[in-house]
Amino acid sequence: xxxxxxxxxxxxxxxxxxxxxxxxxxxxxxxxxxxxxxxxxxxxxxxxxxxxxxxxxxxxxxxxxxxxxxxxxxxxxxxxxxxxxxxxxxxxxxxxxxxxxxxxxxxxxxxxxxxxxxxxxxxxxxxxxxxxxxxxxxxxxxxxxxxxxxxxxxxxxxxxxxxxxxxxxxxxxxxxxxxxxxxxxxxxxxxxxxx
Numbered sequence: 001x002x003x004x005x006x007x008x009x010x011x012x013x014x015x016x017x018x019x020x021x022x023x024x025x026x027x028x029x030x031x032x033x034x035x036x037x038x039x040x041x042x043x044x045x046x047x048x049x050x051x052x053x054x055x056x057x058x059x060x061x062x063x064x065x066x067x068x069x070x071x072x073x074x075x076x077x078x079x080x081x082x083x084x085x086x087x088x089x090x091x092x093x094x095x096x097x098x099x100x101x102x103x104x105x106x107x108x109x110x111x112x113x114x115x116x117x118x119x120x121x122x123x124x125x126x127x128x129x130x131x132x133x134x135x136x137x138x139x140x141x142x143x144x145x146x147x148x149x150x151x152x153x154x155x156x157x158x159x160x161x162x163x164x165x166x167x168x169x170x171x172x173x174x175x176x177x178x179x180x181x182x183x184x185x186x187x188x189x190x191x192x193x194x195x
Contacts, residue, residue, distance in 0.1 A: 006117040006147075007093055013123040013144050014086040017047060020130055021082045023137040026075045033133040034191045035126070040133050044078045045069040047126050051085040054119045057103050058092030058112075064104055107155075117151050124148035125189055128182045132194050145181035152188050 021044065029041040038046060048070035057063030073081045098112040105115045124144045131140060158172055170190020176183055186193070 004113055004117065005099060006113055006120050007090075007099075009144060009147055010093070010116055010120050010123070011090055012141060013120055013127065014051070014090065016138075016141055016144065017123060017127055017130075018079070018083055018086055020127060020134070020138055021047075022079050023134060024078060024130075028134060029075060031133055032194060033129045034186065034194055035129045038129075040130070041075075042069070043126060043130055043133070044082070045071070045073065047123070047130070048073065048078070048081045048085055050119070050122060050126075051082070051089050054105075054116070055085055055089035055092045057105065057115065058089060058098055062104070064106065118155070120144070121148040121151040121155075124182075125152075125185060125191075128186050129191070131182075132186075140182055142181045145185050149181060149185040149188060152185060156189075 024040065024044070029039070029044075031040045033040060033043050035043060046069050049066065049068040052070070053063040053066040053068055055063075056066050070081055070085075093112070093116060099116075101112050102109050103112050103115050105118065107118065110118070125148060127140060128145070131138065152169075156169060173187050173190055173192055175187040176193065179187065183193070
């Protein structure tokens with residue numbers, strides 16, 4: 001991971017999220033997601049807030065001081081809210097020096113490249129959550145899921161995860177037969193499809 005530049009993959013992940021957020025209809029906001037503690041609106045709020053958090057980190061601020069949920073976004077305001085933070089995070093991480101700079105993220109201090117790779121994993125995972133909740137309206141980029149799965153397998157233990165309150169992922173569940181890279185990622189992170 002030390003020579004990797006995750007910015008191109010992160011940019012692609014944000015493009016994919018932006019396209020998916022555009023498909024959300026107001027009547028879907030109260031619907032369930034595979035991330036069982038979130039409905040669609042709360043998941044969108046977390047995706048916007050989490051993206052703002054990593055943008056502030058890239059800008060040299062205290063990303064951990066940023067609430068990881070966006071507030072005050074109207075039902076039809078999610079595409080604009082996400083696009084705004086997406087633009088901000090890509091600009092914030094444009095400087096190559098950030099890749100080797102130490103930054104603070106929820107899981108500790110890490111070189112920027114490792115922190116951003118972790119956020120690729122989170123973004124791609126929540127993309128799957130949102131896609132499942134919306135009935136899979138778009139084809140998702142398998143390369144992003146493959147990268148996120150490789151990161152997850154590298155940084156997360158395979159054993160029981162429920163005992164670790166700091167870990168936002170459940171224990172590995174059986175991978176559904178014929179699962180694509182997103183299904184494999186979801187299963188590794190303890191998620192199950194809605195249907």
